[in-house]
Amino acid sequence: MNIITISREFGSGGRELGKYLADLLGYDYYDREIVAAIAGQKSLDEKYVEKALENHIWQTVPLTFRQSFAGVNRMQEMQTGLLLEQTRVIEGIAKAGKNCVIVGRNADVLLAGEKPFSIFVCAGMEAKIQRCMERAPEGENLSRREMEQNIRRIDKNRARTRELLGGSRWGSSSAYHLMINTTEWNIKELAPAVAEFADCWFRR
Amino acid sequence: MNIITISREFGSGGRELGKYLADLLGYDYYDREIVAAIAGQKSLDEKYVEKALENHIWQTVPLTFRQSFAGVNRMQEMQTGLLLEQTRVIEGIAKAGKNCVIVGRNADVLLAGEKPFSIFVCAGMEAKIQRCMERAPEGENLSRREMEQNIRRIDKNRARTRELLGGSRWGSSSAYHLMINTTEWNIKELAPAVAEFADCWFRR
Numbered sequence: 001m002n003i004i005t006i007s008r009e010f011g012s013g014g015r016e017l018g019k020y021l022a023d024l025l026g027y028d029y030y031d032r033e034i035v036a037a038i039a040g041q042k043s044l045d046e047k048y049v050e051k052a053l054e055n056h057i058w059q060t061v062p063l064t065f066r067q068s069f070a071g072v073n074r075m076q077e078m079q080t081g082l083l084l085e086q087t088r089v090i091e092g093i094a095k096a097g098k099n100c101v102i103v104g105r106n107a108d109v110l111l112a113g114e115k116p117f118s119i120f121v122c123a124g125m126e127a128k129i130q131r132c133m134e135r136a137p138e139g140e141n142l143s144r145r146e147m148e149q150n151i152r153r154i155d156k157n158r159a160r161t162r163e164l165l166g167g168s169r170w171g172s173s174s175a176y177h178l179m180i181n182t183t184e185w186n187i188k189e190l191a192p193a194v195a196e197f198a199d200c201w202f203r204r
Numbered sequence: 205m206n207i208i209t210i211s212r213e214f215g216s217g218g219r220e221l222g223k224y225l226a227d228l229l230g231y232d233y234y235d236r237e238i239v240a241a242i243a244g245q246k247s248l249d250e251k252y253v254e255k256a257l258e259n260h261i262w263q264t265v266p267l268t269f270r271q272s273f274a275g276v277n278r279m280q281e282m283q284t285g286l287l288l289e290q291t292r293v294i295e296g297i298a299k300a301g302k303n304c305v306i307v308g309r310n311a312d313v314l315l316a317g318e319k320p321f322s323i324f325v326c327a328g329m330e331a332k333i334q335r336c337m338e339r340a341p342e343g344e345n346l347s348r349r350e351m352e353q354n355i356r357r358i359d360k361n362r363a364r365t366r367e368l369l370g371g372s373r374w375g376s377s378s379a380y381h382l383m384i385n386t387t388e389w390n391i392k393e394l395a396p397a398v399a400e401f402a403d404c405w406f407r408r
Contacts, residue, residue: 122377173326173375179383186408193397193404200397204390 011128109167215332313371
């Protein structure tokens with residue numbers, strides 16, 4: 001079974017790259033599907049689950065993941081429960097044994113034993129703001145400054161969740177097999193080269 | 205003209221990757237050739253030039269590169285002269301207009317105007333120590349601990365020189381197009397995938 005994991009800075013195009021890779025390689029693709037599975041298990045709204053995982057407050061939780069939850073307030077308890085469920089869902093994907101691309105959610109840390117090919121996708125701030133602006137849902141009228149704050153906040157949370165899960169430092173070159181800066185690329189044109197890389201990894 | 209630049213952590217295999225890339229793509233290859241050119245221009249021994257550039261003391265130079273050198277001691281003056289000569293040599297390579305791979309020496313910063321495809325090669329510390337041990341010149345009997353100190357010292361100097369030249373942060377994901385962690389790779393097997401990437405970049 002070949003697993004490709006994609007960690008990414010918000011707005012860098014990691015999701016788009018993941019989709020192209022799955023298409024090119026004929027792999028299953030997991031991203032929001034994971035949120036949907038968690039929401040289903042917990043009987044919660046998908047959007048709510050997504051927001052809770054994205055805006056969590058792990059940083060204030062004074063304990064190691066999976067340890068006792070005594071003393072943690074209700075909100076944190078619920079968010080920890082979602083993170084645990086996410087872990088179960090991702091482990092379930094691996095157990096299914098099919099080649100796949102998993103975007104985000106620290107899948108490279110959770111599935112380290114499966115030796116995934118781990119990619120980190122990043123981009124310059126201006127490129128990320130531009131991408132987010134172009135893809136903003138209707139009615140969301142954030143200024144460039146607000147968009148930048150949004151990007152920084154989400155990435156900070158991603159880094160903290162990774163830390164909580166015991167993974168190597170988020171965005172650090174030694175933590176991934178390949179890091180791609182998409183600032184000056186067209187992601188569709190770039191995808192076959194990444195697929196070649198992944199293929200090279202799994203053929204070792 | 206296509207230029208590929210390779211920055212690398214000491215011991216990560218960046219030079220080896222550069223050689224394979226140049227072979228695969230039919231590009232010229234520059235690495236120690238740059239040191240030889242500087243040594244020739246300055247009528248100095250190659251090994252001396254290499255050591256001086258590697259062990260420089262820029263961090264104590266209280267001025268911006270290319271500014272007045274008043275007050276700088278003789279050793280620093282000589283080293284700054286070597287760095288300036290290196291810049292001239294690298295600019296000369298670009299002026300020649302031939303496709304090439306340049307390893308190290310902040311060529312991506314110096315030749316930013318030429319839009320090179322810039323790669324950063326890194327590896328886990330254990331892998332780097334192992335590689336250095338295997339390639340140590342005869343008579344060099346450093347312990348693993350000394351080797352690690354050596355690696356950290358050289359990389360620290362590389363980071364400082366880059367800073368001095370006004371480049372973006374050494375080893376930071378946003379500073380390069382592609383970062384490759386060679387820890388678990390065979391570099392020869394990896395090289396064609398990198399060549400594909402570079403090709404994809406120049407075809408944009």
